[in-house]
Amino acid sequence: MNLKRGILVSLSAAGLILLVPARGHAVPQQQQSQQQAEQAKSVSGKVASIASDKKSITLEVTNGNDKHTMQFVVNQNTQVTARVSTGSMATVQYEPTNDNQLVALVISPQDTR
Numbered sequence: 001m002n003l004k005r006g007i008l009v010s011l012s013a014a015g016l017i018l019l020v021p022a023r024g025h026a027v028p029q030q031q032q033s034q035q036q037a038e039q040a041k042s043v044s045g046k047v048a049s050i051a052s053d054k055k056s057i058t059l060e061v062t063n064g065n066d067k068h069t070m071q072f073v074v075n076q077n078t079q080v081t082a083r084v085s086t087g088s089m090a091t092v093q094y095e096p097t098n099d100n101q102l103v104a105l106v107i108s109p110q111d112t113r
Contacts, residue, residue: 040093040094040095040105040106041093041094041095041096042091042092042093042094043059043061043070043091043092043094044059044061044089044090044091044092044110045059045060045061045062045070045089045090046059046060046087046088046089046090047059047060047084047085047086047087047088047089047090048060048069048086049086050084050085050086051074054074055073055074055075056071056072056073056074057071057072057074057084057090057092057104057107058070058071058072059072059090059092070092070102071102072092072094072102072103072104072107073101073102073103073104074104074107075103075104077103077105078103078104078105078106078107079105079106079107080106080107080108081106081107081108081109082108082109083109084107084108084109088109088110089109089110090107090108090109090110091106091107091108091110092104092106092107092108093105093106
């Protein structure tokens with residue numbers, strides 16, 4: 001009897017282990033996006049161009065007397081909060097990649113009132 005009870009307890013414990021979801025280090029998508037936005041850099045400037053395929057945007061950024069352009073990759077994860085167009089002012093939150101690209105996380109038009 002004790003052998004049967006031991007086997008049943010072992011099988012029950014094994015079943016419970018299989019039913020309990022694994023607790024890995026996976027981070028929910030929303031939390032990942034929030035963490036990315038917190039780590040992101042931000043820059044504002046005039047939209048110099050938008051690629052015809054909408055996969056990149058270039059801003060003309062002024063820093064004191066220094067003007068330069070910055071090109072950002074736009075992908076399926078980029079959030080565009082409202083329409084931006086060439087010549088309008090915008091703010092881009094971005095993250096540099098290991099291959100020296102700047103990936104746009106959030107693109108927002110600036111109010112020019």
